[in-house]
Amino acid sequence: MEPKPLPFTGSLHGISDKAMEIHHDKLYAGYVKKKDEIAQKLQPLERGGDLASANQTYSELRALKDGETFAVNGVYLHEWYFDVLGGNGALTGPLVEALAMQYGSVENFVAYFSACGMAARGWCVLAWDRHDKALRVYTGDAHNQGGVWGCMPVIVLDVYEHAYFIDFGSDRKAYIEAFWKNLNWEKANELFEMAKR
Structure with missing residues (x-):
């Protein structure tokens, strides 16, 4: 998966281009990368891999599933956050x-x-x-x-x-x-x- 581009052009009011660049291009893009990395590591387990060690205290599967929800939500929440930026705050609708x-x-x-x-x-x-x-x-x-x-x-x-x-x-x-x-x-x-x- 590729990071989605920012859905707006131009600068924001009070939030600098530098802050948005770091937020989007580094942090958000990093979550996209980790989401994909975790999905690749889960794929062999989903397709008949060794599941015998699955355990609620610690196991590779537990660690991956915990990391998966953190990374996936990190991607999605940032996308929803960026989606509602770039307007002028005018109340309508x-x-x-x-x-x-x-x-x-x-x-x-x-x-x-x-x-x-x-x-x-x-x-x-x-x-x-x-x-x-x-x-x-x-x-x-x-x-x-x-x-x-x-x-x-x-x-x-x-x-x-x-x-x-x-x-x-x-x-x-x-x-x-x-x-x-x-x-x-x-x-x-x-x-x-x-x-x-």
């Missing part, structure tokens, strides 16, 4: 209407989501929960922790330090404010409509 209805106002939603981003160690995700048939905000401290099965991400915010430290130092709040200025609501609406189908 059915997602905005749904957020206003559910949270009382879009401002309330942004405040709540931003606070969740401050509270999380890794990710903050607005997702369509297919079980509840509702929008939910979930957080994760690692790629393979905090995700809820049956939920489709709509807006994904990376709050690991690598996402903001170059531009904002330890000021995560300023980074989250910049994220909202760069949000592509058109793309978020598209993801919302797809998730509900």
Whole structure:
């Protein structure tokens, strides 16, 4: 698998080209590489390899499966994060209407989501929960922790330090404010409509 290119052109507001280059071209590309490497190592086991040593304390299979969820989610979460960047933050569309209805106002939603981003160690995700048939905000401290099965991400915010430290130092709040200025609501609406189908 090849890393996907950034889905937007030009510079972001407040998030430097250098930060985005390191984030996308090194970190994200590294997850893509590890995802493929793990898949190659799993292939012989999936096709009749020696599975006798499988064990919940430690085994090659356990280590690979643990690494697999970390790498795969590292790829997918970054792709959803990049997908909603590159806009001008202009509020439009059915997602905005749904957020206003559910949270009382879009401002309330942004405040709540931003606070969740401050509270999380890794990710903050607005997702369509297919079980509840509702929008939910979930957080994760690692790629393979905090995700809820049956939920489709709509807006994904990376709050690991690598996402903001170059531009904002330890000021995560300023980074989250910049994220909202760069949000592509058109793309978020598209993801919302797809998730509900």
